[in-house]
Amino acid sequence: MGKRTQRRESTGPRSPGPTTPTRDTRIIRVKLVLLGSSGVGKSSLAIRFSKDEFKGTLPTVGCAYFTQVVCLSDVTFHFEIWDTAGQEKYHSVTPLYYRGAHAALVVYDISKRESFIRAQMWLRELEKHYIPASTVMVLVGNKGDLSDLRQVTLQEGHSLAVDRGLLFMETSAKSGNQVSELMLAIAHRVKRCTSEHQSGLTEWQETELVNLRRSETLQHPLASCCPSIGP
Numbered sequence: 753m754g755k756r757t758q759r760r761e762s763t764g765p766r767s768p769g770p771t772t773p774t775r776d777t778r779i780i781r782v783k784l785v786l787l788g789s790s791g792v793g794k795s796s797l798a799i800r801f802s803k804d805e806f807k808g809t810l811p812t813v814g815c816a817y818f819t820q821v822v823c824l825s826d827v828t829f830h831f832e833i834w835d836t837a838g839q840e841k842y843h844s845v846t847p848l849y850y851r852g853a854h855a856a857l858v859v860y861d862i863s864k865r866e867s868f869i870r871a872q873m874w875l876r877e878l879e880k881h882y883i884p885a886s887t888v889m890v891l892v893g894n895k896g897d898l899s900d901l902r903q904v905t906l907q908e909g910h911s912l913a914v915d916r917g918l919l920f921m922e923t924s925a926k927s928g929n930q931v932s933e934l935m936l937a938i939a940h941r942v943k944r945c946t947s948e949h950q951s952g953l954t955e956w957q958e959t960e961l962v963n964l965r966r967s968e969t970l971q972h973p974l975a976s977c978c979p980s981i982g983p
């Protein structure tokens with residue numbers, strides 16, 4: 753499928769400890785897709801989110817897949833993260849991966865204006881397929897650590913997001929800055945969509961309640977570090 757083998761990991765190394773959902777906890781499976789030009793850091797963001805690591809990556813072939821679990825007070829989200837290839841030659845197959853996504857992250861590199869222009873192309877394409885009010889759409893300016901080489905201002909990213917009604921954040925997969933906050937904000941938005949949205953293109957998939965007799969415990973890197981951050 754991709755340059756990395758498929759992984760199913762529900763814990764990250766920064767996890768604060770077991771998080772035991774109560775019997776009332778809802779489990780919601782969320783398909784999240786990463787889109788954007790080659791080299792903007794999509795794979796690095798996915799790795800940072802699922803493993804809290806930053807390591808050398810090769811260009812993605814087709815798509816790579818990661819998982820992570822995020823718990824809010826009464827909902828546990830199982831994120832299925834589809835990291836698409838940014839190289840132009842894979843563009844025609846990308847719709848196969850973003851179809852049915854509940855959250856779409858369009859990523860650009862703040863030190864490469866061209867990637868910001870391409871991000872706008874991705875947003876136009878997504879808007880043909882999604883109802884913005886029922887799908888969490890996010891604009892992400894990555895490589896925030898390269899502020900000395902910045903070619904896209906924070907204001908430009910923010911304005912584009914406001915114009916299109918998107919969640920917006922600048923991140924650094926390298927330092928980890930704002931990555932947890934981003935995912936937590938997405939979880940809150942998804943939660944809001946699940947309670948408000950009943951129809952449309954997006955189908956929310958709830959799975960069975962957790963069986964507490966199973967030995968499995970759920971952990972996540974976000975619940976205790978920033979429990980009150982909302983969108």
Ligand SMILES: Nc1nc2c(ncn2[C@@H]2O[C@H](COP(=O)(O)OP(=O)(O)OP(=O)(O)O)[C@@H](O)[C@H]2O)c(=O)[nH]1
Pocket residue numbers: 788789790791792793794795796797807808809810811812813836837838839894895896897898923924925926927
């Ligand atoms: N300085 C800095 N470098 C980063 C950051 N994120 C990724 N990189 C580097 O940027 C390069 C590309 O990162 P990838 O994560 O492979 O980019 P991608 O968007 O997945 O690229 P494709 O797989 O070709 O679509 C790698 O050398 C990363 O180490 C970041 O936040 N800061």
